[in-house]
Amino acid sequence: MAMITAPSQRVVRRHHRREPHRAPGSTRALLIALLIALAALACRAPAAPQAQTSARIASQTVLADELLWQLGPAVRARVVAVSPLADDPRYSTVVDQWPADRPRIAGASEALLARSPDLVVLASFNAPETRAFIEAHGVRTLTFDRFASFDDLRGNLRALARAADADAEAGVLLQQWDARLASLAADHSRGRPMLAISWGDGLVAGADTSFDAIARQAGLRNLAAERGLVGHVPLGLEQLVAWDPEVIVLTCEPLPCPEAEREFAQRSGIRATQAARRAGIFAIPAPELSSIGAGMISAAERLQARRIALTEPP
């Protein structure tokens, strides 16, 4: 579920105290000048948004970079900043799509506030200080905090659409997604379910992960989840070989996908697994496998196609 938070009341509250001592004349003059300067600066600062519709949206997470792009031109025009990961080909499905005049801004920074956003979209894994900093400056925030299922994906899109006043655009997008997911579900009976595990940097994805949702949508059984692992967990290579999965899912990058599959299948230990011996190494593009956005559907489509090709009788 995503959460919208109003700006802190502390920002608008002013505390007046009487000075306990009289300052000398020159110091007093300096203090008055400083107060005047501060007051002038405060007048220039953006006021807290009164309306809930956001005219200036800043994204601090790659999921929001992707969703805001997919919501169409009217929403895109209101985006004033995106996260640096928007252009990272390992994580983003919208690489180089956002125009150069939308600055890529990371973390709580003056550069972000200088864009005068009235809504900043964050994820729960952003630093709490970042959120506190943004809210302390009177800016509304929307925080995504669930990413482990297609329902979470729908929920995140709806929350963003509400905050960005783009319910109609989100409705169209949801219809498209649901049609693709229904098509995947319709093909579950083709071939047979296979025992699969994801592998990347020594980590496997257990239950309550986006890979778990992708695997189930693709008609695969997530071996790590079935063995009781939850979340992304470092797993010994020896344990992976002992479990002997039928399918090992990994990312292609930096190699082309077929080459990545060949290279991985030749590794020590891995080459003895069923997956390596029976063409069950499935490499898919990194932004899809690591996606918590619509890339999850693309990943499921790829995996289902590979599963069916491997298990359906000719």
Place this chain on the structure above:
Amino acid sequence: MNRGARLLLAVLAALIALLCALTIGPGELHLADVADVLAHHLGADRPGITPTAHAIIWDLRLPRALLAVLLGAALGVAGALTQGVFRNPLADPGILGISAGAALAAVLGFTLGLEALGPWITPTLAALGAVVMLLVLLLLVGARLEIATLLLAGVAIAAITSAITTLILAIYSERWDLGLRVMRWLMGSFEGRTWQHLWIATPPVLAGLALAHWLRRDLDALHLGADTARSLGLDLRRFYGLALLAIGLLIGASTAIAGVIGFIGLIVPHLARLLVGPGHRWLLPISGLLGALLLLLIDTFTRTVTAVALPPGVLTSLVGGPCFLWVLWRHQRRHP
């Protein structure tokens, strides 16, 4: 029990630990499976071996266990050598900044994505980092090669290289995968290490061990004090240079292959002294054997206690810390 018997006992314990390491772990394999796989590679006909059993025992467990033995021995001997050179029981091989230099080179490789070129890239870069740090250290201490300058230069180098490593991580904080890789490498691990890693590590470690063994009498002379050692004919400048080279080979190779594994080099020489006393003729081989035994046991434990891969480098500190406190407490009781 005399020293020879204690040495023999340590060798036996290391062999038993090696056998345990090959037998215990995922896959429900037994001693007979281990014997079959080993016999198969010695030329005997063993048709019943499954591909999974062969892969686990021959491709994964055996090189990993041998690597733990080799690098444990390297860290133990490097520790005894460092404490002998600095005549300080608190000296750790990491004090010279060589492992920090290796770590920095490996982190640079991760940052530039060079590890994608092959599994040999990270060890090679780390070894290069260790060599560069060794050369920088020698350059800084100059021809006089004084022990105080060596210590201070080492501390300074370690601080600078660690700071640069942290700076790189701070600059690329958005790349969580980089942070993850670096953190896991800095915690030390034998995960995914193969025969290839063992072949890379063996020559420098054997050279370092041989050099350390060759310096054993000089270390004993230095134990009596620098002036006495000099009066006994020890060329201190040459000795420090050779000792530094041996420590560099041992620490550089182990950090290059397995990442940063702490505390073995600090605690093992103390345990060895309890067994055979301070003479380096026995202290060096016993430190090597105990280092090998300890690291092998810790790696076997981390590999088998849970399906989740635990970094042995963390456990060495968890085990080593209390051991070290016990040694300190014992020392205080004996010398109030």
